[in-house]
Amino acid sequence: xxxxxxxxxxxxxxxxxLQEPYGAILTPVAMAPCTSDVNTVYGTGSKKPDDxxxxxxxxxxxxxxxxxxxxxxxxxxxxxxxxxxxxxxPEIQEGNDRHAGRPFSGNALGRSIPGVFAEYFAVxxxxxxxxxxxxxxxxxxxxxxVDMVTTGFTGAEAAEIxxxxxxxxxxxxxxxxxxxxxxxxxxxxxxxxxxxxxxxxKLAKEFGATEILDYKKGDLAKQVxxxxxxxxxxxxIICGGNDEAMHQAIEMVRYGIGRVVNVKxxxxxxxxxxxxxxxxxGMAGKTVKLELCRxxxxxxxxxxxxxxxxxxxxxxxITHQLSGFDRxxxxxELMRQKPADLVKVMVTPDWRQV
Ligand SMILES: [Zn+2]
Numbered sequence: 001x002x003x004x005x006x007x008x009x010x011x012x013x014x015x016x017x018l019q020e021p022y023g024a025i026l027t028p029v030a031m032a033p034c035t036s037d038v039n040t041v042y043g044t045g046s047k048k049p050d051d052x053x054x055x056x057x058x059x060x061x062x063x064x065x066x067x068x069x070x071x072x073x074x075x076x077x078x079x080x081x082x083x084x085x086x087x088x089x090p091e092i093q094e095g096n097d098r099h100a101g102r103p104f105s106g107n108a109l110g111r112s113i114p115g116v117f118a119e120y121f122a123v124x125x126x127x128x129x130x131x132x133x134x135x136x137x138x139x140x141x142x143x144x145x146v147d148m149v150t151t152g153f154t155g156a157e158a159a160e161i162x163x164x165x166x167x168x169x170x171x172x173x174x175x176x177x178x179x180x181x182x183x184x185x186x187x188x189x190x191x192x193x194x195x196x197x198x199x200x201x202k203l204a205k206e207f208g209a210t211e212i213l214d215y216k217k218g219d220l221a222k223q224v225x226x227x228x229x230x231x232x233x234x235x236x237i238i239c240g241g242n243d244e245a246m247h248q249a250i251e252m253v254r255y256g257i258g259r260v261v262n263v264k265x266x267x268x269x270x271x272x273x274x275x276x277x278x279x280x281x282g283m284a285g286k287t288v289k290l291e292l293c294r295x296x297x298x299x300x301x302x303x304x305x306x307x308x309x310x311x312x313x314x315x316x317x318i319t320h321q322l323s324g325f326d327r328x329x330x331x332x333e334l335m336r337q338k339p340a341d342l343v344k345v346m347v348t349p350d351w352r353q354v
Pocket of ligand 1 (some may be wrong): 034035036056057082147148265
């Protein structure tokens with residue numbers, strides 16, 4: 001691969017340094033290329049250094065730990081959250097974890113610090129970041145927790161779903177599928193999932209969608225309003241679609257108490273508009289939230305417990321498995337091309353037993 005950012009998956013990558021006293025060095029056991037890695041390589045993400053090691057989705061083994069690390073030791077199998085806030089930043093005390101200090105500070109791995117697609121990588125603070133993979137939780141399930149589950153669930157949580165709600169999930173790629181799952185777990189009665197790819201439609205139904213909407217069959221907002229007797233949805237979670245998604249979501253959500261949550265990445269420049277009329281000329285009582293997924297150890301431990309006790313089975317989303325570190329580029333290419341049968345790819349390194 002010649003693309004920017006991938007050349008360092010070679011012997012030339014520098015050994016990561018253990019950051020004393022709280023850090024850890026880890027080695028990946030299972031990795032997943034992500035659409036945001038595709039965005040980085042193919043130019044629609046924010047500008048990154050040319051030699052950046054990509055990757056923010058992995059399950060790993062701890063290799064070394066700093067002197068003051070309390071709860072982790074070499075050999076531990078851990079889920080590494082994609083979002084790794086600096087819990088020592090004072091803004092944490094104001095509840096600002098993901099953007100403490102500067103925008104997207106919590107989105108560090110493979111963005112502002114070297115990522116996980118390397119034989120070894122470092123985290124700055126093991127005790128506040130890592131989560132042990134509980135006994136009986138599969139690699140596939142654990143791997144999907146680190147970004148897909150926490151991102152989809154962030155959407156569902158921020159939508160403040162209540163028992164009996166009607167929820168629209170726009171986009172049923174892996175994040176949208178987990179938003180469907182999260183909405184179902186939080187008590188949504190009716191979940192209208194927007195998507196067309198058969199492999200995703202099937203999973204959306206398994207995860208809790210009660211109806212599937214096809215954006216190719218006419219205006220989405222109209223479809224939702226028709227299906228809700230003109231009232232609209234209680235909540236809309238935007239996980240996919242184009243730059244029209246925000247406009248459509250505001251059109252289809254209820255006046256007075258409707259919530260729109262966006263967890264989707266909008267590439268390029270420009271605006272994502274608020275419609276004047278269905279926005280109540282600025283007074284519709286509709287809430288819009290723009291959210292980055294939640295990270296950190298406690299978050300990840302909670303999500304892993306959902307797997308451990310049988311509430312979720314996100315590993316089902318892994319449709320492709322590749323073996324060999326040199327297959328990461330192939331995995332990334334699969335995520336870019338999205339063949340009909342693909343939802344997520346897992347890559348396992350071949351230099352050790354997993
Ligand atoms: Zn990701």
